[in-house]
Amino acid sequence: VPRPSRITLAVCQYAPQVGELESNAALGSEWIGRAAAAGANLIVLPELAASGYVFASSEEAERSSQPAAGGPTLTRWIEACHRDGVWVVAGFAESTPRGRFNSAALLGPDGVVGVYRKAHLFFDEKSYFEPGEGGFPVFDLPLGRVGLLICYDVWFPEAARVLALAGADIVCIPTNWVANFRRQVLDERGWTMGNYACVAIATQNQVFVAAADRIGTERGIEFVGCSCIVGPDGWMLTGPAARSDEALLVADLDLGRAVAARQRTPRNHTLLDRRPAVYGSLSAISPAAQD
Amino acid sequence: VPRPSRITLAVCQYAPQVGELESNAALGSEWIGRAAAAGANLIVLPELAASGYVFASSEEAERSSQPAAGGPTLTRWIEACHRDGVWVVAGFAESTPRGRFNSAALLGPDGVVGVYRKAHLFFDEKSYFEPGEGGFPVFDLPLGRVGLLICYDVWFPEAARVLALAGADIVCIPTNWVANFRRQVLDERGWTMGNYACVAIATQNQVFVAAADRIGTERGIEFVGCSCIVGPDGWMLTGPAARSDEALLVADLDLGRAVAARQRTPRNHTLLDRRPAVYGSLSAISPAAQD
Numbered sequence: 218v219p220r221p222s223r224i225t226l227a228v229c230q231y232a233p234q235v236g237e238l239e240s241n242a243a244l245g246s247e248w249i250g251r252a253a254a255a256g257a258n259l260i261v262l263p264e265l266a267a268s269g270y271v272f273a274s275s276e277e278a279e280r281s282s283q284p285a286a287g288g289p290t291l292t293r294w295i296e297a298c299h300r301d302g303v304w305v306v307a308g309f310a311e312s313t314p315r316g317r318f319n320s321a322a323l324l325g326p327d328g329v330v331g332v333y334r335k336a337h338l339f340f341d342e343k344s345y346f347e348p349g350e351g352g353f354p355v356f357d358l359p360l361g362r363v364g365l366l367i368c369y370d371v372w373f374p375e376a377a378r379v380l381a382l383a384g385a386d387i388v389c390i391p392t393n394w395v396a397n398f399r400r401q402v403l404d405e406r407g408w409t410m411g412n413y414a415c416v417a418i419a420t421q422n423q424v425f426v427a428a429a430d431r432i433g434t435e436r437g438i439e440f441v442g443c444s445c446i447v448g449p450d451g452w453m454l455t456g457p458a459a460r461s462d463e464a465l466l467v468a469d470l471d472l473g474r475a476v477a478a479r480q481r482t483p484r485n486h487t488l489l490d491r492r493p494a495v496y497g498s499l500s501a502i503s504p505a506a507q508d
Numbered sequence: 509v510p511r512p513s514r515i516t517l518a519v520c521q522y523a524p525q526v527g528e529l530e531s532n533a534a535l536g537s538e539w540i541g542r543a544a545a546a547g548a549n550l551i552v553l554p555e556l557a558a559s560g561y562v563f564a565s566s567e568e569a570e571r572s573s574q575p576a577a578g579g580p581t582l583t584r585w586i587e588a589c590h591r592d593g594v595w596v597v598a599g600f601a602e603s604t605p606r607g608r609f610n611s612a613a614l615l616g617p618d619g620v621v622g623v624y625r626k627a628h629l630f631f632d633e634k635s636y637f638e639p640g641e642g643g644f645p646v647f648d649l650p651l652g653r654v655g656l657l658i659c660y661d662v663w664f665p666e667a668a669r670v671l672a673l674a675g676a677d678i679v680c681i682p683t684n685w686v687a688n689f690r691r692q693v694l695d696e697r698g699w700t701m702g703n704y705a706c707v708a709i710a711t712q713n714q715v716f717v718a719a720a721d722r723i724g725t726e727r728g729i730e731f732v733g734c735s736c737i738v739g740p741d742g743w744m745l746t747g748p749a750a751r752s753d754e755a756l757l758v759a760d761l762d763l764g765r766a767v768a769a770r771q772r773t774p775r776n777h778t779l780l781d782r783r784p785a786v787y788g789s790l791s792a793i794s795p796a797a798q799d
Contacts, residue, residue: 337781339772350786351786352787372772373782374712375784375790378790397773398773400741401743406697410711410741413704413742414712414742417704417707417708417712420663421663421705450691450692452692452695481689482630483631484634485630485660487663490628490660490664492627492664494641495641495644496643496666496670496790497643499666499790
């Protein structure tokens, strides 16, 4: 099937509520409908959109989790995909026989396309989730090749690089960027550092980047909004959204631009210009000597 | 010797002239003196500051090259280091028995501390230079641990990552960022994409980043200025400088901030949180399947 060259992508910025699975499921379906009505065929919801983020206990995390296959929230969102003829990337707490993961599901009209389990856990996520061991898969959809990252992953350039080398055109990032622990949350033009990290992923890898952040505060943890969509030459296409308001960002993407951006000059191709022979083994270098 | 916690770093933005080795040497000495007078003890000059950039022939490139040990321009700049008690990072065309390299020298009061040979060659550099095979060394100076990159290297996140994992606190980047081949050179606030790449290196690796670009035009190739200094939490400290004007940017750096920035939360350390086991082998992945 030839891949369409243009798609319409949306990111949804809103506030799920921790532990409120039923209303979070309804909220997600509503945002999927709103984005589809705006013309989107690929829609990104925030990290842990099914469960909320700041758990108070392992019991609450467990109660808020579900399997990827047949989980109640994902089942409802798949129904929304079927209803609207769209694909959705959404964060959920995944329960598995091997433990809980902070996961992102790629959902389509016919069901779960795939799941990415967050590799880099942030702060108290280390109490509630296992780190993902499955690497960084790329999903070959009719509308393009989609890779997934989650939140803190964007500070690890290895992750996006693996996606780009596996052929991703679009990196979708459900996120819950946290304002706490930061000396400075926004700069004078309303960008948070996560926005710069998204630009980095785009310009270093010549991929589209779509980050859907949440807003609001849970148990003293504040989220920063600032959802955004970045083009494959690194320039911001739309956003950052505001820090505290709901937002629906929509952008028409010409996927051919991701390929074109890799041809930096007539004599340069940014992926083929890599020099793996002089990178040492980034997989083996020990950080033990670090401060 | 205990390392000082604070240093003063300067980047010098000006226009060397291709082939004019004598005047380029004088110009570099002058800028070193100017930066030292402003209080700097670590000073960065542009890429190929000794030779200029746009060669018309291999003969011109050869005439404009010099060995690292005893080369006439470097000898003069070492004299300036000795005169002013400073360290200097400067780009030069390096002649060696194994061919010419687009190199950056780290110079101090007592001579050449080390040389980095550019790993990623841009556009017509591929006609005049060999790609560096020596990897990405970090130099342990009395004033801090310094890594070097050159220009196009900043689009390859592997390079800066190797420097950070080897303990760099400061990444100095002589550059000749080119306006040609770009659909958009600057954004509405006067940033070029190289500035975003510098922010990326800083925020992904918690290092200070200092990029010294040149200005002017040589044989139809236009350079974009926009030199900058970025802090280890990713925020711009000073710059970007203007696109076409000479500029001296100076910043006081507290090197302890690079260490502190790695401790993202009480439970996170951005270098120790890496997950090499799931990165696959970034050194071995073939890009053959890419567009």
